Amino acid sequence: MAERSDNRNHRRSSRNTRLVMIAAALGGALVLLISALLNTPSGGGGSGWGGPGRQGAAPATPPVFEAEAGTCLHWIEPDAADIRQVKCTERHLFEVTGKADLRADFAGTAPYPSAEQWQQLKQERCTAVSEQYLRGRFDPEGRFSVGAFTPSQRGWGSGDRTLHCGLQQPGPSGELFASKGDVAHQDQSNTYDVGRCLGINGTEVWDPVDCARPHAVEVTGIIDLSTEFPAEYPSEDDQDDFLATRCGELTAEYAGSPTAVEDKKLVAYWDTLTEESWDAGSREVNCKASAQLPDGSGLAPVTGSVKGDVTVGEEPAPQNSAPVQPGVPAAGER
Structure with a gap:
């Protein structure tokens, strides 16, 4: 019974850590959604559109202007x-x-809409367009987000009033990661491959990095919740009860011993799915290893994989003050 109680207490404290990750991811996505509406590909002929980093800079290229639903762009x-x-x-x-x-x-x-207006328009119009395209199976908390190519100021002045809506896979920084296959035939769960380390920016989770660099979390497992819950949506408490044990097991196995995680001053934690994500067909969650700052204010920078030597920082990681460039292709893989 004592072990069960410890697991439940850890599960409750882990939920706060999990929320830190979710908030960080949503914050990065929000920046992307605002900016992607105003910063879109340029060149070619046709109606006016904005290009990345250059609001309303040039007309749309034929690949964008002529693209129909189901078309993929790169x-x-x-x-x-x-x-x-x-x-x-x-x-x-x-x-x-x-x-x-x-x-x-x-x-x-x-007049040409403001950034706030564009965000609202995108949320209202392109979310609806994308949900219809996916026949209602869009996971708003999954790995894909709604984006849009918008008219440039010049195109707007000429009467262009069309949003070209789509789905994209951003990282917390706003950079876009490539994907393969159409979204309708993928599990949209916001998971990463086992062994992936997610970077750290201040105390926030950032884009994937090599585990030898400072990072916020290391992915130690992927769990398909439908194996434990094959029927209806499991409550968050039911998910936590199951994952507290299963993620502990997977993380210990990944690290190489039952005590490796604790010995290295790390903790195992996990994601859960909302009912909205479940209804969209998402079933997978990640198990992860991370560390908290001594004062509990956020995630601590961890250097090195939990499989080897690990250094846990006692101060927040440096804050990346470089300008975010939404729509720019990410250099690495998700």
């Missing part, structure tokens, strides 16, 4: 000058889900 250059249509089975950064017509809401003389 680019390598930071300014997306090389944007092109590709097969969705190939690496791509954006899957087009459809268009949203804004003409009923904005007359020809309407």
